[in-house]
Amino acid sequence: AQTVTQSQPEMSVQEAETVTLSCTYDTSENNYYLFWYKQPPSRQMILVIRQEAYKQQNATENRFSVNFQKAAKSFSLKISDSQLGDTAMYFCAFMKGYTGTASKLTFGTGTRLQVTL
Amino acid sequence: NAGVTQTPKFQVLKTGQSMTLQCAQDMNHEYMSWYRQDPGMGLRLIHYSVGAGITDQGEVPNGYNVSRSTTEDFPLRLLSAAPSQTSVYFCASSSSGAGGPFYEQYFGPGTRLTVT
Numbered sequence: 636a637q638t639v640t641q642s643q644p645e646m647s648v649q650e651a652e653t654v655t656l657s658c659t660y661d662t663s664e665n666n667y668y669l670f671w672y673k674q675p676p677s678r679q680m681i682l683v684i685r686q687e688a689y690k691q692q693n694a695t696e697n698r699f700s701v702n703f704q705k706a707a708k709s710f711s712l713k714i715s716d717s718q719l720g721d722t723a724m725y726f727c728a729f730m731k732g733y734t735g736t737a738s739k740l741t742f743g744t745g746t747r748l749q750v751t752l
Numbered sequence: 753n754a755g756v757t758q759t760p761k762f763q764v765l766k767t768g769q770s771m772t773l774q775c776a777q778d779m780n781h782e783y784m785s786w787y788r789q790d791p792g793m794g795l796r797l798i799h800y801s802v803g804a805g806i807t808d809q810g811e812v813p814n815g816y817n818v819s820r821s822t823t824e825d826f827p828l829r830l831l832s833a834a835p836s837q838t839s840v841y842f843c844a845s846s847s848s849g850a851g852g853p854f855y856e857q858y859f860g861p862g863t864r865l866t867v868t
Contacts (some may be wrong), residue, residue, distance in 0.1 A: 639794075667853060680842065680859035726794055738783035738846060739810065740857060742794035
């Protein structure tokens with residue numbers, strides 16, 4: 636079974652600064668996907684960024700980027716130029732990369748990020 | 753295109769009552785799932801489906817039933833509600849590739865259920 640660990644329950648960052656959220660995972664699979672989801676107070680789950688395990692290049696989406704270390708099983712999220720709208724709960728998630736597993740995500744416990752003025 | 757819709761948004765039940773949480777998607781996605789979110793525990797998979805007529809258990813299936821008679825709908829049934837089922841429930845759908853980014857999960861807005 637897969638496990639996903641987010642060791643930072645809460646973090647705070649000032650507006651315009653950079654913050655990194657940590658995520659580690661444990662799996663014996665070689666083909667998988669990793670995700671970061673954002674959950675603002677509205678409760679809606681929003682996909683932030685996705686990384687395919689077979690890709691060595693780290694994924695980036697505007698101000699969001701990841702540091703994917705496959706051997707260390709680490710998948711951290713860096714948010715640059717933090718904005719007040721980034722205040723949310725952030726979840727790291729794992730999915731096996733085989734047909735039929737697209738509906739099965741394993742989530743971490745989340746990191747609550749507060750962006751302050 | 754409404755995406756993934758869930759009804760109701762809020763529900764209060766008494767212990768022992770039954771109810772069905774509704775989930776529908778209009779994206780012709782093959783895969784659908786139900787998760788529950790509890791404080792400090794992230795989201796956990798209850799049941800999932802890889803297509804109409806095919807369902808399977810996730811991590812925390814006890815106390816819940818599902819069926820998938822159509823591609824669009826994936827209802828979650830609580831047969832005899834218990835206080836331990838107080839949670840926020842999310843439905844999600846995804847595609848194997850056609851019609852959107854490969855394996856991206858689309859989540860509904862959630863249902864907050866309280867069992868007293």
